[in-house]
Amino acid sequence: MEQDLPKFDSAFSIDCVIFGFEAGELKILLIERSAEPFKDWFALPGNIVGHDESIDDGAKRILYELTGLRNMPIQQLHTFGGVNRHPLGRVVTVAYFALIRLTGQKELTPITEYARKAFWHPVKELPTLAFDHTEIFQTAFRRIRRRLNYQPIAxxxxxxxxxxxxxxxxxxxxxxxxxxxxxxxxxxxxxxxxxxxxxxxxxxxxxxxxxxxxxxxxxxxxxxxxxxxxxxxxxx
Amino acid sequence: MEQDLPKFDSAFSIDCVIFGFEAGELKILLIERSAEPFKDWFALPGNIVGHDESIDDGAKRILYELTGLRNMPIQQLHTFGGVNRHPLGRVVTVAYFALIRLTGQKELTPITEYARKAFWHPVKELPTLAFDHTEIFQTAFRRIRRRLNYQPIAxxxxxxxxxxxxxxxxxxxxxxxxxxxxxxxxxxxxxxxxxxxxxxxxxxxxxxxxxxxxxxxxxxxxxxxxxxxxxxxxxx
DNA sequence: CCAAAAGTGTTGGCTGTACACCCATGG
DNA sequence: CCATGGGTGTACAGCCAACACTTTTGG
The missing domain is CATH 1.10.10.10 (Winged helix-like DNA-binding domain superfamily/Winged helix DNA-binding domain)
Structure with missing residues (x-):
């Protein structure tokens, strides 16, 4: 691995699939993008990871910035590294997921400006999402379905x-x-x-x-x- | 996610945990590094992923270059993104694992020069590995142990x-x-x-x-x- | 004929599943 | 008193774990 000298010409992001349960429905947190690329599309909350934070810390920070939730037990899901998944260059994304309690939740007001709003959307009848986020969601959903049989995630x-x-x-x-x-x-x-x-x-x-x-x-x-x-x- | 404009100042690599079974022992493939950093240490085979290949393709290529094995059913394991895991800069690594049949295997002769040699080492009494490779190995081993109960990986x-x-x-x-x-x-x-x-x-x-x-x-x-x-x- | 490993069944306990009715409460 | 969900037990089947001896083969 670390022999070809690294070129440092890539970026990586994290994207979060955050599940909540509300009104008898399973939902995930989405944002509406206010900037290109994929302006006006729905997307998973995510962002570029900083140079000086671990990906786990980055995921926690980004989740906090979008939801106000701290110390969530997020877990790594999978890394998506298709060549053309991001229009601006090589961006590999590490997906995380979390299951959170959202009763008595106040309104979600994104702190960053690139999201016009953040909201919970039922996983049934999810619209097409920006980037490869639909695939990321499906991977997450399969994971929690399976895990429910083994771990007390409910x-x-x-x-x-x-x-x-x-x-x-x-x-x-x-x-x-x-x-x-x-x-x-x-x-x-x-x-x-x-x-x-x-x-x-x-x-x-x-x-x-x-x-x-x-x-x-x-x-x-x-x-x-x-x-x-x-x-x-x-x-x- | 993809809003803070990506800075493209990072690199990512893949590292492979390749299991084989030989002489009644479970083994993994290691290389001996011939270049800094971690010169002369044992390490998992891995390398920097190219700008124009997906991480999955990169993993297959690197595995081929180190073992001559093609079309191995490699699977993504986990992504390791600690800030200081690589001395030369921000290198996030995506770990893969594979289980391969190595009876009648010819000698392994690395194609790239940064590996002095490649060899099978029993997972019992593994030496300390370069970078965070010991942790990567442990994650892989836990995974296959668990998976053995559910899937026909043997x-x-x-x-x-x-x-x-x-x-x-x-x-x-x-x-x-x-x-x-x-x-x-x-x-x-x-x-x-x-x-x-x-x-x-x-x-x-x-x-x-x-x-x-x-x-x-x-x-x-x-x-x-x-x-x-x-x-x-x-x-x- | 000896050493070494191949091959073979039964039992008891536990766990999963199918299934239907009465109870408590608020309005 | 009625509508709504709360709460409860049994019986059968399949699965897992424990357990020991006979058979085959080559040397």
Missing amino acids: FDLLPEKFTLTQLQSLYEVILDKQLDKRNFRKKMLSYGFLKELPEKQKGVSYRAAKLYKFDRRKYNKIFQNELNLDAGGPKA | FDLLPEKFTLTQLQSLYEVILDKQLDKRNFRKKMLSYGFLKELPEKQKGVSYRAAKLYKFDRRKYNKIFQNELNLDAGGPKA
Whole structure:
């Protein structure tokens, strides 16, 4: 690798696929571009990484600048390095994804000017996105769908206190299939990482459901062996 | 993302973690560097990606230049973008991995001059590698260990015709644990993607074992549904 | 005939899945 | 009292793990 002397004639960016769950729908964060190239198109939030920040730090910074969210547990997704993916020159992009809790979210007001606005868009019926962002989104969506079977990522999307029905409907939305209520509850509770709260749902016009909390400490305790490298984590 | 005008002051490289199985050991391909930086160190094979090739194509080219192997099913692993990972400037590296069959392999003679030699080294007791290559290797090894439980990657490492005992010992080496012979065979054969050949092992001083072949066409047929997105593939 | 590895079944426990009805609450 | 979702148990099937001896072959 590092023998042909590097030419330093390229740039790299990060692009973020940020998932949220709102009104029973899975959504991602998009921006509307106000500048060329792809002026007026919808795009994933992203930007050029600075020369003096790691790509992980850059991803966190850019996410913060676009959403005000700090310390999000973002994860690297994949790197897209097609020759012509950016019209202005060679820009390789490292895609990240995150799952965030967006209940009680204030309006999103982009800090940078190149985005006319930032907004949540349902993943169903996503419009065509700028650059290769549609492909990036699809890669991210496949990843979280698959991961949902192994890791407790659903709790990142839900409010801190949730009902089992909410949890189930989130699984159903992501996996795009119906699940059996009794089996789902039995399995979830059997893991032992859901903490039943003394409270109940309020303001509903039917029997109020129990609220639960995800106990990450217990989760780590229970699954530490398997996460170490056996295959890891619960399955839906 | 692509709004701050790109500065084109960076470079990116690829580094390959290439696994092979030889003499009952899992090995990876290393080079010995003959130039600064990290002169005389061992390193993963890699190089700077050209301005006019995609990173995937670059990875294939570099692998070919170092091993003579074409059309290897390389896969992207992870991108490493620490600020100071390369002494000469900002070089982000995209790591790839591949699992290859190396029986009857001729000697490896690097085509490029910056590598004094290329050789297979057991993954046990790997020396400290140049740059952040040790971390890259560890990421790759974790990945294949995990993936072995879901995908038929073992067959990429074995000769085309193999015995069930060879297959089992490969699993044992990668997973670093003993497996039960009867259960292993029962499960492997139950999948239905192993084709029993009319031949047997030759030249052994004990009862000759049956030879098998991996039937990828059958594998695809059997697992297409699950690979589509349910969780996919066989488990060890 | 000996050494070395090939090859072969059964059982018990656990896990996933299919399936339907009564309960509590607010309006 | 009705509409709405909350909440609950059982039975069957398939999968995994544990476990030990006989067979074949070459030397």
